[in-house]
Amino acid sequence: NAGVTQTPKFRILKIGQSMTLQCTQDMNHNYMYWYRQDPGMGLKLIYYSVGAGITDKGEVPNGYNVSRSTTEDFPLRLELAAPSQTSVYFCASSYSSTGNTEAFFGQGTRLTVV
Amino acid sequence: QKEVEQDPGPLSVPEGAIVSLNCTYSNSAFQYFMWYRQYSRKGPELLMYTYSSGNKEDGRFTAQVDKSSKYISLFIRDSQPSDSATYLCAMTLLNDMRFGAGTRLTVKP
Numbered sequence: 001n002a003g004v005t006q007t008p009k010f011r012i013l014k015i016g017q018s019m020t021l022q023c024t025q026d027m028n029h030n031y032m033y034w035y036r037q038d039p040g041m042g043l044k045l046i047y048y049s050v051g052a053g054i055t056d057k058g059e060v061p062n063g064y065n066v067s068r069s070t071t072e073d074f075p076l077r078l079e080l081a082a083p084s085q086t087s088v089y090f091c092a093s094s095y096s097s098t099g100n101t102e103a104f105f106g107q108g109t110r111l112t113v114v
Numbered sequence: 115q116k117e118v119e120q121d122p123g124p125l126s127v128p129e130g131a132i133v134s135l136n137c138t139y140s141n142s143a144f145q146y147f148m149w150y151r152q153y154s155r156k157g158p159e160l161l162m163y164t165y166s167s168g169n170k171e172d173g174r175f176t177a178q179v180d181k182s183s184k185y186i187s188l189f190i191r192d193s194q195p196s197d198s199a200t201y202l203c204a205m206t207l208l209n210d211m212r213f214g215a216g217t218r219l220t221v222k223p
Contacts, residue, residue, distance in 0.1 A: 004157070031209070040122055042202060042213035043158070050209065058210060090157050097209050105157030 002026050006091050006106035013081040013113045021076040021109050023091030031094045032074040033058075033103065034066065036087040043090065049074055050097075081113045117141050120203055120214025129223050133190040137203035137214045140184065144205040144212070147179050149188045152200045152216065161201075162188070193221045 007022045025032065030051045035043040045058030049068040063085060065077040074093075078085060088110050094103040120137045127133055135149075146165055150158035162177040164170045164186075170177045178187040186205075190197055198221050203214040 033211075035213075040215050042118070042120070042215045043204075043211075044213075045210055048209055056209075059212075092157075097206075102160040102163075103211065105159070107157055108155070 004091055004093055004104050004106035006089075006109050008109060009107065010110045011112070013078075013111065015081060015083065015113060017081050018077070018079045019081070019111075021078075021089055021091075021111075023074045023076070023106060024072050025074075025091075025093040025104070026072065027093060027095075027104065028071060029093035029095050029104075030071070031096060031103075032068065033092040033094075034064070034074070034076045035090045035092065036060065037090060037108075038087050046076065046089075078111075083113050085111065086113045087111060118203065118205060118212050118214045121217055122215045124218040124220060126220045126222060127193055129193060129195060129221055131193050131221070133193050133197070133219060133221075135188040135190075135201050135203075135217050135219070137186050138184055139186075139205055139212075141207065141212075142181070142184065143207055146206045147177070147186050148204040148206075148211075149175075149177055150202040150204055150213075152202060154199075158202055193219075195221050195223050197221050 033048045034046040047066040049055045091106045092103045148163040149161040152158040167181045174191045176189040200216040202216040
């Protein structure tokens with residue numbers, strides 16, 4: 001079982017560059033999420049989706065965009081990379097709302113903006 | 115004040131010790147309370163979740179929720195070196211899951 005797969009695992013970006021973090025899941029989950037994890041700060045929700053074609057902002061959406069054209073894929077786009085976006089990014093999925101079901105996380109993408 | 119407060123540690127204990135991990139929160143609207151375990155360079159994995167005040171036990175792990183005090187705990191009995199990880203408390207409000215900073219635990223053989 002692949003679960004939640006994120007690519008790339010590591011990336012170094014220059015200020016102002018753009019990139020897309022890929023996330024795909026093979027569990028047929030409706031709900032998908034993007035989090036960022038900074039040292040000593042826990043995970044913060046960037047965007048989430050409750051199904052194909054539906055996305056909504058989380059706690060820290062500025063500087064990011066998402067799309068959800070299929071159930072399986074939920075890419076995260078950084079348009080103009082800034083040093084403040086240096087972080088570890090995690091994609092997650094769940095069968096329903098994270099309230100009462102397990103969220104499955106990918107391995108993370110370590111992004112450095114220089 | 116952060117919505118979810120968790121002492122980041124680090125916490126180091128000998129093998130076999132009882133470990134107590136704690137979080138406090140400020141938003142009484144939180145509905146579900148969870149503990150995730152995160153090994154180094156990996157994504158978090160769900161350990162336990164609870165809804166109501168009280169205790170929930172699963173093997174060596176016990177989760178405790180006190181909604182009146184806005185306080186949750188995770189107890190690990192007979193701790194093992196394989197329990198060495200970062201433990202994150204989390205709590206949900208609709209589709210938003212709010213995490214604590216995580217406590218880094220090391221269990222020494």
